[in-house]
Amino acid sequence: MEKDKVPQHDMGLLDGHAEVLYAVDEQGRYTQVHSTGWDPKNAALLQALEWMRERLEEARRRVLAGELSPLAFHMERRMMDPKLLAEYAGVSARTVKRHLDPRGFASAPADVLARYAQALDVTPEQLREVPAAP
Amino acid sequence: MRIPVEHRQSAHCENGAVATLLRCNGIDVSEPLVCGIGSGLFFAYLPFLTMGGAPVFSYRTLPGQIFSKAATRLGVRVVRRKFREPGEAMAELDRVLDLGIPVGCLVGVFHLPYFPPAYRFHFNAHNLVVYGREGDRYLVSDSVMEEPTELSRADLARVRFSRGAFAPYGHMYYVAGVQGAPDLARAARAGIRQTCDWMLRVPVPLFGIRGIRLVGRRLRRWPQRLGEKRAALVVGQIVRMQEEIGTGGAGFRFIYAAFLQEAAALLGRPALEDSSREMTQIGDRWRAFALLASRIIKDRHEGQETYDAAADLLLEIADREQQAFRTLRERAG
Numbered sequence: 210m211e212k213d214k215v216p217q218h219d220m221g222l223l224d225g226h227a228e229v230l231y232a233v234d235e236q237g238r239y240t241q242v243h244s245t246g247w248d249p250k251n252a253a254l255l256q257a258l259e260w261m262r263e264r265l266e267e268a269r270r271r272v273l274a275g276e277l278s279p280l281a282f283h284m285e286r287r288m289m290d291p292k293l294l295a296e297y298a299g300v301s302a303r304t305v306k307r308h309l310d311p312r313g314f315a316s317a318p319a320d321v322l323a324r325y326a327q328a329l330d331v332t333p334e335q336l337r338e339v340p341a342a343p
Numbered sequence: 344m345r346i347p348v349e350h351r352q353s354a355h356c357e358n359g360a361v362a363t364l365l366r367c368n369g370i371d372v373s374e375p376l377v378c379g380i381g382s383g384l385f386f387a388y389l390p391f392l393t394m395g396g397a398p399v400f401s402y403r404t405l406p407g408q409i410f411s412k413a414a415t416r417l418g419v420r421v422v423r424r425k426f427r428e429p430g431e432a433m434a435e436l437d438r439v440l441d442l443g444i445p446v447g448c449l450v451g452v453f454h455l456p457y458f459p460p461a462y463r464f465h466f467n468a469h470n471l472v473v474y475g476r477e478g479d480r481y482l483v484s485d486s487v488m489e490e491p492t493e494l495s496r497a498d499l500a501r502v503r504f505s506r507g508a509f510a511p512y513g514h515m516y517y518v519a520g521v522q523g524a525p526d527l528a529r530a531a532r533a534g535i536r537q538t539c540d541w542m543l544r545v546p547v548p549l550f551g552i553r554g555i556r557l558v559g560r561r562l563r564r565w566p567q568r569l570g571e572k573r574a575a576l577v578v579g580q581i582v583r584m585q586e587e588i589g590t591g592g593a594g595f596r597f598i599y600a601a602f603l604q605e606a607a608a609l610l611g612r613p614a615l616e617d618s619s620r621e622m623t624q625i626g627d628r629w630r631a632f633a634l635l636a637s638r639i640i641k642d643r644h645e646g647q648e649t650y651d652a653a654a655d656l657l658l659e660i661a662d663r664e665q666q667a668f669r670t671l672r673e674r675a676g
Contacts (some may be wrong), residue, residue, distance in 0.1 A: 210592060210627060224459035224670070226489060227588065229354040231375070231597040233623065239375070239601035244592075249637035252462060253582035256640050257395050260576060288465060296506035 212242055219245035222254055230240045261288060272339045279315030280305075283329045297328035344473035346445050348639060350484045350491045353401075354591030354598060358383065359448045359468035359486020364666075366444050368518050370525055374591075379602030380416050380530045381409030384595045388554045395464070396469075397580035398559070404541075404595030406449075406468035406509065407549045410516065412537070418522035418531035423513045429500040434512030436473060436499075439588050441515055445474040445484075449514040451505025456633045457485070462587075467509040473499070486590050516599040528609045532675055535606065536666060538563055538599075540674040552665045559657030578641045578653070582633045587622070593626035600626060614674040615653075621667045625660065 210232045234240050268285040269284035271277045284294050284305075291305040297303070300321060307313040308321070318332070326333045348367055352361030362377045378384070385404045392399040403409075414421045426432040435500040439446050451467040453459050471625070477481035480493045489520035503513045542551040549557065558581070565574035584594070591598040600622035635653045638644040 210597060210623070210630065222459065222461045226459060228487065229352055230412045231354065231590070231601045237620075239604055240621075241354075247586065249531075249582055249633040249640070250586040252637045253579040254587060256576065256579040257583065258461065260396065268526070290361070291464060293507050297512075319675040 212240065215242040216247040217245045218251060220251045220255075222246060222251060225332045259287075266343070268298050269339060270343075273341065275311060278309055278311045279337055279339045280314055280325060281309045281332055283325075283336055284309075287329050289329075294325070294328060298324040300324065344477070345482060346440070346441065346443055346444050346664075347676065348472065348474040348484055352489050353424045353486040353589075354544075355383075355595070356470040356485070356487050357406065357409050357468075357588040358598075360472050361413055361474045363484055363486060364445060364447055364518050364587070365413075365417070365419065366517075368392035368419065368521050370521065372527070373601075373605065375601035376527070376605050377413055378595065378598050379538075379572045379606060380534040381411075381413035382534045382541070383409040384497070384538050384599045385541055386551055386609040388549045388558050390549075394466075394469060395580065397577045400581050400584040402585060402588075402590055410533070412446075413530070414518075416525075416533050421516055421524070421571040422517045422519045423514065423516045425514050427512070428498075429504050429513065430517070432436055433496065433500050436515060437476070439515075440473065440476055443516050444616055445472050447472050448499075448503055449511040449591065450499075450502035451507070451511065452502070452592070453505055454498065454501045456494070456498055457488065465505070465507045467507055467511055468503055470609045527613075529607050531602075531606045535671060535675040536592050539668045539675075545671075552661050554666075555657055555664065557660065562657065563650055566647060575639050575642065578636045582636050582640065585629060586631055594627040596622055596626035603671075607637045610675065612674060612676065615671075616666065618671045618674055621663070621670070625663050625667060626662065626664070628656065628660050632660065 211233045212234050214234050215230050217299045223245060227245045229241050230280045231239050232242045232245045251291065265285045268277065268282045272279055272282045291302045295302040320331050322336060326336045346362060353362065356376040358377045362372055362374055364371055383403050385402065387397040388403040390402065450469050450471060451465065452469045452609055453463050453465050457461065471483050471485040472482055473481050479496050481496065481499050482496050483492045485492055486561060503511055505511065545551045548554065561668055565577060569577065592609065600619045601623055603615050603619035607613055607619065632653060635649065635656060639649055639653065
């Protein structure tokens with residue numbers, strides 16, 4: 210790849226930063242060049258973010274339908290699964306799964322809910338709620 | 344307290360952290376040279392691992408191996424520590440910093456405040472260097488960032504103990520000493536030999552040239568076997584692994600071509616310049632693959648025809664890499 214061909218397809222994904230690519234100059238020598246983005250790479254990241262957004266909306270739908278507890282929504286929002294949330298909250302994955310069920314969640318002890326809340330960067334109050342729309 | 348450390352941006356965090364620590368010990372090497380000496384270039388298809396719902400593809404060796412191999416080959420003695428809990432980990436970090444020694448840390452990026460939000464996944468093998476402390480703030484040289492940054496003690500403890508796959512457990516590392524004068528040429532040659540061996544001769548179909556061919560064969564069938572949507576997600580994952588994880592472009596192939604230019608001078612072997620050019624061309628083919636893949640990702644393609652073209656391109660890349668690493672092995676001596 211030549212220096213002047215290094216792409217600058219800035220879609221704001223790098224939050225104002227630029228990353229380093231390696232490209233050759235006019236003498237064919239390698240040098241570092243900044244890039245603010247490249248279309249295929251942006252597309253792949255956006256695809257992944259869209260996949261996560263769809264999962265989040267599915268979780269929201271199921272919580273609002275009474276199939277899952279609000280914990281499921283907040284867990285998905287932080288891109289976690291029961292195993293990872295369990296590790297952050299210091300409980301077993303089985304405990305997390307029990308609390309993903311609405312009845313299980315209703316009888317979860319306050320201190321466990323506090324651990325979930327901290328792991329998920331929400332308040333215990335926010336943990337009990339799910340916004341009806343994004 | 345601030346240890347004099349020159350911050351330099353790099354493409355890849357492990358290369359950058361290693362280069363920074365070496366620089367502080369009088370060994371001034373570029374990112375490509377670190378990567379080459381550390382035999383960082385690779386290819387692996389790991390279908391039994393999942394990240395973001397899709398299998399893992401890697402264009403480099405395991406996290407930590409660039410550092411280990413570069414340190415060994417340069418006669419650099421390193422100390423590594425892991426801990427059970429953050430208190431111990433931060434205390435030891437403070438102790439080493441107080442000795443005037445900059446410290447490399449493995450961290451997860453999910454809770455890293457200065458990282459672009461779109462990139463904050465549950466990814467745990469990120470490297471940064473801590474080079475000072477002012478009250479509650481730690482001075483950080485994170486080589487993927489343009490400038491040095493800072494982290495509060497709480498934030499640093501949090502990212503050092505992120506959970507999930509490859510959880511760091513406060514892993515830290517620093518240079519304890521350098522044995523003699525590093526022989527860069529010898530280290531580069533050893534690095535090249537190992538990369539060639541791994542790419543050409545690992546007897547496991549998931550790795551090296553065989554891995555690229557395996558992915559090519561499988562990719563052709565993904566639309567039938569996985570369905571359109573999932574096939575496109577897996578293809579997207581390949582592109583992310585190739586271009587998003589700070590590879591310098593084309594899955595470390597451009598960095599490696601840059602390394603081969605330096606190696607040509609170090610080893611006094613001009614033929615390595617030819618190898619460098621071949622590697623650049625290979626990198627361009629990987630970039631072409633990513634372009635083709637992006638049509639699948641964006642769902643603007645001609646169905647099976649595009650998957651076939653992408654698969655054919657991977658097989659072509661495998662052939663080119665096989666040829667390139669064979670001649671490289673001979674040329675490096």
